[in-house]
Amino acid sequence: MSFRRRTYVLLVLAVIVASVATHAFRPGGEALTACGIRDITLAVEVCPPRDVDAILGDVGSPVRAQMHDQTLVDFALIVSYVALWGATGLALNPGVAILAGLAGIADVVENLAILQELPLPDPVPFVRWAALAKWSLLGIVFVTFVFLFRPDHLSGGSRGLLRAATGLAYGVAGVAALGGLVDVRLLAWAGPPLMAAVLLQLLLHLLAHDEFRATRDQRLAARVSTARSLVLEQVLAEEYERIHGPLDAAARRGLAGLYEAIHGLGEKRAALCLSGGGIRSATFALGILQGLARLRMLPQFHYLSTVSGGGYIGGWLTAWLHRSGNDVPAVCDRLGAIDGTKKLGPEATPISHLRDYSNYLAPRAGLLSADTWTLLGTIMRNLFLVWSVVLPLLAAGLIVPRLYLALAHSAPGSPAASTVGGRMLLAVGALALAWAVAYIGASIPSSTTALRDQNRFLVRCLVPLLISVLCLTLYWAWWPTRQWQHFVGLALVVHLIAWAGYTIWLRTPWGAGRPAEGPRLKRAAAFFVELAIVIIVGVAAGYLAWILANVFFPHLDGFLMLYSCLALGVFLSAFLLAATLLVGLISRWTEDEDREWWARCGSWMLLIGVVWLTLSGLVIYGPMLLSGQVARWLLASVGGVSGLITVLGGWSAKSVAGSGTAGTGLPSRLKRLILPAAAGVFAAVLLLATSWLTSAVLGALQGVAVARPPAPPAPQWPFLGVEPSGHVAVLLTSPPWLVLAVGAALALLGCVIALLVNTNQFSLHAMYRARLIRAYLGASNGEPQRNPFTGFDERDNIQMADLWPNRPPASSSAPAPEGRRSLFHVVNMALNLVHGDRLAWQERKAHSFTVSPLHAGSLAVGEEGGYRRTRSNPDVPHSRYGGADGISLGTAITISGAAASPNMGYQSSPLVTFMMTIFNARLGWWLGNPGPAGHDTFYLANPRFPVRPIVAEAFGLT
Incomplete structure (x- = not known):
């Protein structure tokens, strides 16, 4: 079976x-x-x-x-x-x-x-x-x-x-x-x-x-598409054949043959590269293009490589060449105005169009301009839609400390603290703890030859450990026994069960245990020594837990809120102290590799304890800071100003996460200090405000759904339904089922809205792209049919796959005819890798990603292939990268010129990233993985389930 x-x-x-x-x-x-x-x-x-x-x-x-x-x-x-x-x-x-x-x-x-x-x-x-x-x-x-x-x-x-x-x-x-x-x-x-x-x-x-x-x-x-991803050698070979003609068999065998074929061409290849810097670099590059056209040097280039602002003017030139039938000399005549006898009158329409739309975001400036208010309204609309996804999910996550407190507040004698419920909590907590300890024993490098990665540790050890902590601390909150024998007995039984479990597991083929060395008597002695150490550590762990419980919580009456914040950390501290004792006792039989493994294991437990303490403290105690009218407005002002500083600072190209690429002057150093601090302040204010609003919702619902609702003081803000001073009453009277129901409803609301709202379309990218297309790609649209109300024309944009002239069938590799050869446009972008595995990328946190009329992808995606074709094959379903219509030129240059995104390469930092997501400050775009891992997503224009990318973006997990 x-x-x-x-x-x-x-x-x-x-x-x-x-x-x-x-x-x-x-x-x-x-x-x-x-x-x-x-x-x-x-x-x-x-x-x-x-x-x-x-x-x-x-x-x-x-x-x-x-x-x-x-x-x-x-x-x-x-x-x-x-x-x-x-x-x-x-x-x-x-x-x-x-x-x-x-x-x-x-x-x-x-x-x-x-x-x-x-x-x-x-x-x-x-x-x-x-x-x-x-x-x-x-x-x-x-x-x-x-x-x-x-x-x-x-x-x-x-x-x-x-x-x-x-x-x-x-x-x-x-x-x-x-x-x-x-x-x-x-x-x-x-x-x-x-x-x-x-x-x-x-x-x-x-x-x-x-x-x-x-x-x-x-x-x-x-x-799933049957189209295979391409390696860089295949991409270069296909580009060569589409530009220069078929390759012989020898040139197809590897990069060496391809390079030899390129260098063997009669005419040397040349590329025109336009760098970034926003609209200023685009304007500067326009002057360069006019100079090259005037000197008749532009037709001598074969490739056009652009990034950021250079992509704006590069896209403008590519669109002009495309609409002129790729007649490069004719475009040069108009661009450079070489011979005045051929063209009298004003400058070329594409150039004058650029002058008209030099203020491309809001062409008609002014406080009462419709363009200005359209821009502002679009930003506010998109921000509201993103908040309708992010804030319910954030509030649902902050429900967890509330739910724990509600369960802990089920005092002895209530149904939730009955014998059956208590035994279930104790059994689940003990078994989960035994599982976690057994996994640790079976994963230490000196015990096994199997190398288990961090993801397995998180799922198979840390998650069971958290479950055990929550169950056992809840059990003690219901029955706060003061007898040390109960703590020691439970810890000893758990450690013995775990020891027996991982000892048996390591003897199986799946455990891949290291064979014991030495004579049988020595192996038997080692066996009993290990058993004795396990017993000592088990007794010590139980006794430490008993000491910490009595030191921090001599009694729980009136201290349940504090207990909910500290209990998890106290339990993990006992576990870490026992683990430290174990490391010391077995140090004579372990290597540095084992101690490094224990250090990484302990760091995760310490991190979880700190995160729980911070979040639960903000959720439970944070809203109390809003108890006064002055404090309320002060915190609101501080939070708003700090959020504005974070977004504006994060938008700046000088905001960096590391010190290696930033300036060394006093302003740069102050900026590196102020931005994270402002982001931290705003994040704290946002979390406590969210907790306060959640209390308002729970307080309003308790008057309907609970038989004995609390009676908080009369609110000063009636529309919120609860005063911050009544936050404690709501915390201590909210039944667990109601807290869980509100959390589930918030999570469901966020997920449903995320499924309905297109994350890409309602970021700032779409607004930014539409205006870039109108200003730069629409300049050469000879017969515009602009909407008389909005001023936009969808025909201004061009698909990347349509740019290469006279495309033959997909099976053919015939080059473009001479005399009509256009510039092969390669748009350069940044593939954000904030949470990448490669240590070499931890500073820049990004890698090159390119889009051309033929291919899109990156070397960083995978060794087995990181590129896909931008044009579809009628014989292969889902073969075009980036959606049913593929990637457009407007989308490509907008992504390339994304001046702000939550994850933006070396400029990414955790707090700033979180705040940029909250404020929807994203000009980038989510695309499918072009590598083998994206075989069922590379052809999508948008993520199937947007919640995952939003969470990944907010916490820097891209």
Whole structure:
């Protein structure tokens, strides 16, 4: 059985086991409620509040206690069904998996709301809405499974019938679930067909062999292009053939033959290179071009290489040559005005057009000019749309410390702190900690020959460690035991389990453990020495955790907010101190490589602790700084000024991240100090303001959704609904389910808007590009049909693939005819690599990226090929780089001249990068990866899911 099949079988079995366990904890008996549902659990979920109150009985009734235990066990069912139906949905469409995940989030919110409801005399209305949302999303998922399980995806016979039966069962369950929106009694009919579908799916995976592979392959085939990426040798060879004619076989064998063919040409090749510097360099280069044309030297060049401002005037010249039929001598006559007898009157129209649009962003300047206000309105519109994506995602991320505090505030005696819930937290925390310790033991260089990279460490060690920290610190917040034996016993058991786990793992072929050396007696002694050290470290870790817990938190009454900020760091400190002790105890048997590994491991834990302390402090304590009217306006002013300084300073070409490329004078040094400081101040103000607004939302919702809402003081800003002084009350009274629901809603809002809003089109790039095209490429548009209202003409722009004259079919390599040879325009750009793996790029943080009429790409993308063709091949789907129409000349020169972007090469710095993203200060463009890794994205004009590039850009992960 393949790994894929085993995974599906295990997921189905997990759903079945979790369903049986949940059913075992369900309240006994049945009651026909007023809404017509006999299942007590389902009735509590979807029936009206008055019926739920009658079903549950008085506070403290056995039904409420049983319902509480079942709700806690139901969390395991949520995890299992999201994993199963998410993995199944991926075979059809990623959107199905996303719907399954959203249903799981709604189910978690529903369970937390039920736990909040059980100890209260009045029901929480939010339970019903969360349950209906869950069943609606699952209904859509189940209905789509009908298409996934249809028999034509599998061979005929019994397997086809089994597959059809599985799809039919899911379909019936889906129809019943969706019917619950009309009549909740129909939801009771979804259970039996759903369980039948799960059992049939288990049988299908045990018998079938394709595991939806055909369906997934068909879906991927529609997205993945069969066009291969090109290496630089192929790019140069194709350029040579398109410019000069076919290459012989010897010249195709490598760069040496190609260079020999180039140097063997009768006429030496020459390139005209125009450098950058904005519109000033473009104007200066115009004078150079006029001088070359007057001296009749322009036709002697074969290539035109431009960057930034040189690209503006280079694009202007290329567009003029293209529209004149590539008659270079004729263009030179008009450009240089060589013979006055040939052309009397004013200068050429393309030149006079440049004079008209010298102020290309707003041609008609003035405070009351429509151009000025159009420019301002466009910037504000795009900024609002970007904020509608970024700010909800930012607020959703800042929900995590709130959720932790809300869970920690569930005092002993409340349902969230019951025996079942506490045991679940303790078990999950202990197992996750054992996993993390075992991974560390199995990954130390002296223990294994397998070299595991940083990504594996983050996913397989750091994430489980964080889960364990959160679970164990929550457990202690509910039961703050003061007995050191509990700490030491837990730590010792965890370390022994981890030691046994990684010892066994290293003996397997997958563990790739290093063989022990020396005689058997020596190996046995080493074994027991290691066991003794593990015991010592385990005892020390537990004792250190006990000491730190009692030193920092002698009692938790009134200190839960501080505990939420410091608990994670205190626990990690105990872990790091124990690890330090371990490094010292085993120093006689380890090498420098092991100590370096431990240092990198500890640095990540220290970083996580500092980040958590900073963010949780800003979220929990930051809004208290806004308690006074003066302080509020002062912080708003400081935040606004610092943000303006950051954006304006980040726009400047002199803002650098490193010291090697910056100036050495006092202004440069001050700028390097002021910019990060201003960005840090604004980031802090933004985070605490976001936390304050989140408190306002939660405070407003609690008056509707919570049975016992807090009573904050009368707000001075009524439209916000909560005063900063009431921030603490909101923090300590917000139920966990409501906090999670708000966080999920914010994340969903940001993701949905991101899917609808084109990240590229609504950056400053599109506004900048339209005006550059009108000013420079539109200068040679002899018959403009400009919109009388906006002044733009879409025909001003030209596709890069259309620039090379008289293009023969793709299979031909015939050169352009003599006498009509144009300049082969190569537009140079910067490929931002702020988070690149190459240490050689950590200062400049960028690499060259070029676009020509034939190819686009970069050497930095990959050794197996980093270039794609800019023109399409009718025989190969998705073969054109940069979208269905490819990259245009206007897009290329705008990217090349991007004077500001959050990630802008050596000028990038973490805080400035974050602020530039917040203010949408991006003139660059997101393009697909032209290398092999981008085989399913290089032909896209925009990212499929814009959230990922926005996050990568904000945190310098490009």
